[in-house]
Amino acid sequence: MDEKPARLSVGVVGAGRVGPALAAALRLAGHHPVAVSGVSEASRRRAEALLPGVPLLDPAEVLARADLVLLTVPDDALPDLVAGLAGTGAVRPGQLLAHASGRFGYSVLEPALRAGALPLALHPVMTFTGTPVDVQRLAGCSFGVTAPAELRTAAEALVIEMGGEPEWIDEAARPLYHAALTIGANYLVTLVAQSIDLLRASGVAEPGRMLGPLLGAALDNALRSGDAALTGPVARGDAGTVAAHLAELRTHAPETTASYVAMARATADRALANGMLKAEHAEALLGALADEGTR
Numbered sequence: 001m002d003e004k005p006a007r008l009s010v011g012v013v014g015a016g017r018v019g020p021a022l023a024a025a026l027r028l029a030g031h032h033p034v035a036v037s038g039v040s041e042a043s044r045r046r047a048e049a050l051l052p053g054v055p056l057l058d059p060a061e062v063l064a065r066a067d068l069v070l071l072t073v074p075d076d077a078l079p080d081l082v083a084g085l086a087g088t089g090a091v092r093p094g095q096l097l098a099h100a101s102g103r104f105g106y107s108v109l110e111p112a113l114r115a116g117a118l119p120l121a122l123h124p125v126m127t128f129t130g131t132p133v134d135v136q137r138l139a140g141c142s143f144g145v146t147a148p149a150e151l152r153t154a155a156e157a158l159v160i161e162m163g164g165e166p167e168w169i170d171e172a173a174r175p176l177y178h179a180a181l182t183i184g185a186n187y188l189v190t191l192v193a194q195s196i197d198l199l200r201a202s203g204v205a206e207p208g209r210m211l212g213p214l215l216g217a218a219l220d221n222a223l224r225s226g227d228a229a230l231t232g233p234v235a236r237g238d239a240g241t242v243a244a245h246l247a248e249l250r251t252h253a254p255e256t257t258a259s260y261v262a263m264a265r266a267t268a269d270r271a272l273a274n275g276m277l278k279a280e281h282a283e284a285l286l287g288a289l290a291d292e293g294t295r
Contacts, residue, residue: 008096011066012036012051013059013081015043017128018100019072020050022162024135026068027051029161035062046130060090068096068158075103086111098122098158102178105146105171120155121146121174124164127185139163144178146171191263194256201252227274234267237281243288261289 008031012019015038023033035057036047047056063069063085073081078101085091093116097109102123109119123144128134143164147155156166169177192215199207221229233241242264249257268285271277277285 007031008067009034011062011069013062013071014073015047016072017130019070020046021128021134022070024050025138025162035065037062063090071099075101079108082109083111086115091115091117102181103175105174107171118151122159142167144169198253227270230271230276234264235271235276237277237285239284239288242285265289
């Protein structure tokens with residue numbers, strides 16, 4: 001296939017936070033968004049903000065108008081959506097169908113493939129807000145790309161046109177790939193939100209201002225050095241400090257103790273494995289964590 005796809009008419013099924021942003025990026029590259037489907041009022045507002053002038057239609061009509069269809073619905077809804085569209089004859093031979101799910105490769109599009117569609121999995125490794133800023137954030141954003149070998153060039157070219165950087169992910173590796181991103185991004189938000197709550201409870205008026213430089217440095221160090229960037233009481237084997245933390249959490253924020261213990265154990269394992277945490281210090285530390293686990 002040509003390295004640079006022809007100008008395509010683009011449709012979006014599922015006007016969540018991702019689909020309209022991808023279509024808007026494709027519009028900047030010269031493609032032509034022609035239809036979008038969305039049910040909720042929030043979806044309709046997002047479509048109007050990011051794709052002004054593009055009509056809101058039902059999914060079958062979107063497929064009827066578009067050469068490239070972005071299926072941007074929640075992961076669990078994707079298999080039934082694809083089966084329904086293929087089963088009703090909405091899919092055309094030669095039509096490009098691309099989903100943006102991290103979990104799935106292109107095999108989830110098998111019903112559409114049997115109808116003659118060309119399947120692509122194009123997952124942007126980015127968190128989305130549903131606002132125009134998302135289009136700007138796609139510049140330099142990695143995309144997890146999975147497609148049949150004969151469509152690889154076209155898939156990668158579309159990602160590049162959206163401003164992204166294609167990263168090939170094998171079909172069988174998609175769930176592991178997505179689990180890695182979930183740990184790194186989604187759970188990071190939970191940990192930061194817990195830290196903000198605890199700082200506020202301790203009397204810090206602006207937790208975000210305090211955490212910003214610290215977390216920015218920690219992230220930068222971790223990306224550069226991996227486990228060697230570990231600091232803090234667990235890496236040092238300060239069992240007394242960890243026990244004091246847990247006592248405070250039990251009193252003031254018991255809902256956070258389980259995540260503290262889980263992360264402390266995982267940190268201790270990694271610190272032991274790389275030699276940062278000495279075995280003689282680990283015993284007392286792991287004992288404090290084990291005591292908490294029996295409560």
